[in-house]
Amino acid sequence: MSTHGGQKARYQYDACCYCELARVCLPSGFFNPELKDITRLIDHYYLLQAGEKICFSGEKFRYLYAIKSGSAKEITVSIKGNEQVADFYLPGEIVGLDAISTGKYSYDAIALESTTVCIIPFSLLLMLAVKMPQLQRRLVDLISQKLLDRTRALMSHHYSAEQRLAAFLSNMGDRYKYIGLSAKNYYLSMSRYDIGSYLNLTPETVSRLFSKFQDEGILIVHKKHIQLVNPSQLVSRSYHPH
Amino acid sequence: MSTHGGQKARYQYDACCYCELARVCLPSGFFNPELKDITRLIDHYYLLQAGEKICFSGEKFRYLYAIKSGSAKEITVSIKGNEQVADFYLPGEIVGLDAISTGKYSYDAIALESTTVCIIPFSLLLMLAVKMPQLQRRLVDLISQKLLDRTRALMSHHYSAEQRLAAFLSNMGDRYKYIGLSAKNYYLSMSRYDIGSYLNLTPETVSRLFSKFQDEGILIVHKKHIQLVNPSQLVSRSYHPH
DNA sequence: CGAGAAATTGATAAGGGTCAAACACAGTGG
DNA sequence: CCACTGTGTTTGACCCTTATCAATTTCTCG
Numbered sequence: 001m002s003t004h005g006g007q008k009a010r011y012q013y014d015a016c017c018y019c020e021l022a023r024v025c026l027p028s029g030f031f032n033p034e035l036k037d038i039t040r041l042i043d044h045y046y047l048l049q050a051g052e053k054i055c056f057s058g059e060k061f062r063y064l065y066a067i068k069s070g071s072a073k074e075i076t077v078s079i080k081g082n083e084q085v086a087d088f089y090l091p092g093e094i095v096g097l098d099a100i101s102t103g104k105y106s107y108d109a110i111a112l113e114s115t116t117v118c119i120i121p122f123s124l125l126l127m128l129a130v131k132m133p134q135l136q137r138r139l140v141d142l143i144s145q146k147l148l149d150r151t152r153a154l155m156s157h158h159y160s161a162e163q164r165l166a167a168f169l170s171n172m173g174d175r176y177k178y179i180g181l182s183a184k185n186y187y188l189s190m191s192r193y194d195i196g197s198y199l200n201l202t203p204e205t206v207s208r209l210f211s212k213f214q215d216e217g218i219l220i221v222h223k224k225h226i227q228l229v230n231p232s233q234l235v236s237r238s239y240h241p242h
Numbered sequence: 243m244s245t246h247g248g249q250k251a252r253y254q255y256d257a258c259c260y261c262e263l264a265r266v267c268l269p270s271g272f273f274n275p276e277l278k279d280i281t282r283l284i285d286h287y288y289l290l291q292a293g294e295k296i297c298f299s300g301e302k303f304r305y306l307y308a309i310k311s312g313s314a315k316e317i318t319v320s321i322k323g324n325e326q327v328a329d330f331y332l333p334g335e336i337v338g339l340d341a342i343s344t345g346k347y348s349y350d351a352i353a354l355e356s357t358t359v360c361i362i363p364f365s366l367l368l369m370l371a372v373k374m375p376q377l378q379r380r381l382v383d384l385i386s387q388k389l390l391d392r393t394r395a396l397m398s399h400h401y402s403a404e405q406r407l408a409a410f411l412s413n414m415g416d417r418y419k420y421i422g423l424s425a426k427n428y429y430l431s432m433s434r435y436d437i438g439s440y441l442n443l444t445p446e447t448v449s450r451l452f453s454k455f456q457d458e459g460i461l462i463v464h465k466k467h468i469q470l471v472n473p474s475q476l477v478s479r480s481y482h483p484h
Numbered sequence: 485c486g487a488g489a490a491a492t493t494g495a496t497a498a499g500g501g502t503c504a505a506a507c508a509c510a511g512t513g514g
Numbered sequence: 515c516c517a518c519t520g521t522g523t524t525t526g527a528c529c530c531t532t533a534t535c536a537a538t539t540t541c542t543c544g
Contacts (some may be wrong), residue, residue, distance in 0.1 A: 101390060
């Protein structure tokens, strides 16, 4: 191990070949020998404690960060100083895609728990993409996918608080399942405040809705642990993101 | 001229070299001889009447569309059948970027007035990008920029109706200015209903706010024509998208 | 000119915000 | 081991912004 910048713990990277997230992460769809070329892009990864920043608003964009374990939130700070949660990141997801065009991050990405992130130098990625058309395609797909997700999030605001929270919990289940965890039984690393900010609700409203869902037997909440007792009921309470 | 598909009027394309929007559109930053290569991608353009669709939800993704003149709205239709406006497109802007990853359009793009759109075959664009790294970069930048815009739109929902409408009108002015038109004096091709849907407001609320802004001397509304009398006042009424 | 759609304006209501208080829990220090 | 403190969560009471419903006017276009 070596430290860098006086803050973030930095570790030598082994390889995507040994990472069980490779299937869903940046190198999704790649196998040796191309996978090896992609792996070589990544020299180090960070280990961050809860609250530490992966990147911060205004910082020059040099790296994409792949969540290797743990989770993070993306927050934008308005001129008035209040934070807004724009997104959450789970393992296998890529932080920094919307910094590409402007050349600087427009938000802080903050670890929500002990989190490791792989450091992907963007200039190297681009150079490799020039030689590897499938990687060019993968990069374009990744950003496009993120764009689609953001559009869906935007559309969700047309629905009620209950529909939004139900959809959020359902979606989180799907995302956990996608990375090989339980869709019905998971741990929400973010606070009620963060959930509220993301869904454009107050923490009070989020809390009330959790209680309501629990009273109705849809789920069981225990602090940050969520157990979906009746996932189909949850889906029917949500708006139906087609 | 030739017609195609029995519906959309289709015209032989001349070239980006003769288009005054080239500066802001897909070929932004390119000059001959590269500009010529990019121009060759575009064989035809459509002339659409108000209400005609550029693409529709579920259709196989083959083309990006660049608005050449006129304007369009992007709408998603929920399962319950109600339309939601996700975006507006002005000349120089590209429709279809979030269809790349899934291979099909997830929304209808509908002309708001007489509108011409250049047809950009995506597979050809990708092939050219393989040979032309600057074009690869341009494509990635375009999608990333759109992602950033969507994130900003998402964040706007944290603010009041008045702040959102003020920001919208201010933003529209900026976008018109960007393409060489007046920022203070422009024509809004979309209905109050569309504006409301985009901002997550009812048309009644939009109408009331227009009246309010007019009463306060910030702008003059005449049907769809907007004259910003006091743009700085409008900015201070908006949330401040940093 | 007439009919239907869009826009405006008014009256009322509700969803979710705001304010406030109580509670739970983690970390700290005595 | 137990207060002490600060943060996050829950619950209640009240209220405000914006939606809803309704009536009227204006515009569009055949």
